[in-house]
Amino acid sequence: MLQIQDLVVTAENKEILKGVNLNIGNGEFHVIMGPNGSGKSTLALTIAGYPKYNIRGGKIIFNGSEITNLPPNERVKKGILIAFQHPEEVEGVRIIEFLQQVLHELKGIDLAEVYDLIVKKAEELWFKEEDLHRYVNVGFSGGERKRLELLQAVLIEPKLLILDEPDSGVDVDSLSVISRKIEELHQKGTSTLLITHYGRILQHLDPSSFQVHVMKNGKIVMSRSGEFVKEIEEKGFQKIFEEVGI
Numbered sequence: 748m749l750q751i752q753d754l755v756v757t758a759e760n761k762e763i764l765k766g767v768n769l770n771i772g773n774g775e776f777h778v779i780m781g782p783n784g785s786g787k788s789t790l791a792l793t794i795a796g797y798p799k800y801n802i803r804g805g806k807i808i809f810n811g812s813e814i815t816n817l818p819p820n821e822r823v824k825k826g827i828l829i830a831f832q833h834p835e836e837v838e839g840v841r842i843i844e845f846l847q848q849v850l851h852e853l854k855g856i857d858l859a860e861v862y863d864l865i866v867k868k869a870e871e872l873w874f875k876e877e878d879l880h881r882y883v884n885v886g887f888s889g890g891e892r893k894r895l896e897l898l899q900a901v902l903i904e905p906k907l908l909i910l911d912e913p914d915s916g917v918d919v920d921s922l923s924v925i926s927r928k929i930e931e932l933h934q935k936g937t938s939t940l941l942i943t944h945y946g947r948i949l950q951h952l953d954p955s956s957f958q959v960h961v962m963k964n965g966k967i968v969m970s971r972s973g974e975f976v977k978e979i980e981e982k983g984f985q986k987i988f989e990e991v992g993i
């Protein structure tokens with residue numbers, strides 16, 4: 748479904764990704780881990796088409812067609828959705844109107860009909876109807892923003908969902924809800940690329956059912972099965988890098 752070939756990316760003339768290769772098949776679940784600053788968010792944002800990042804080499808292919816230079820909104824239409832590490836405030840745009848518009852455009856569902864669906868799904872993620880009439884992320888806490896990102900994903904049901912640290916700054920109960928929702932989407936067939944620093948978000952997944960990739964200095968340097976997450980948490984990256992001589 749997603750093929751990333753020798754991807755080289757710069758931002759402000761600094762090379763950040765230095766030749767990334769990654770393949771994600773239909774319905775597969777992949778995890779990316781790695782030290783701070785290794786390029787995880789840059790990779791996620793580049794797949795989503797974020798304009799700050801310049802692709803200097805390589806290709807991104809999605810469902811057989813090249814999307815390397817496609818604008819972000821076209822990628823969303825193709826079924827790629829990103830949940831941001833740092834969701835930004837959007838003054839003047841109400842959550843409910845934004846979600847109604849997105850679902851209407853992507854799925855052709857009638858605006859009134861979509862309203863009830865949004866309220867129902869929002870309640871499952873602990874939002875009240877009145878919360879949906881606030882502006883996108885404005886005044887929402889860090890953890891609430893992460894749940895709002897998940898709400899978008901649950902409603903859109905993308906083909907490929909990229910989650911950039913959906914667990915950072917989230918309390919234990921919210922983490923449980925978020926991780927269950929991620930697993931539900933995966934069960935429905937969504938391919939998932941999850942960036943995290945902690946194994947706890949993977950509590951609802953069988954470790955043999957997913958792969959973990961480790962990034963270092965702008966490259967994927969290791970790819971293993973899910974059981975490896977435990978080893979990373981126990982040993983830390985530096986020790987693992989020393990052991991394998993990288």
Ligand SMILES: Nc1ncnc2c1ncn2[C@@H]1O[C@H](COP(=O)(O)OP(=O)(O)OP(=O)(O)O)[C@@H](O)[C@H]1O
Nearest residue numbers: 758759761763782783784785786787788789790799
């Ligand atoms: N727009 C930018 N301009 C300059 N440097 C950038 C830009 N975006 C990212 N970088 C640099 O690229 C490197 C990789 O950043 P990135 O955000 O991808 O790391 P990360 O692996 O997601 O880290 P974290 O675990 O802390 O979220 C960092 O050194 C960062 O400072």
Ligand SMILES: [Mg+2]
Nearest residue numbers: 787788789832
């Ligand atoms: Mg990051």
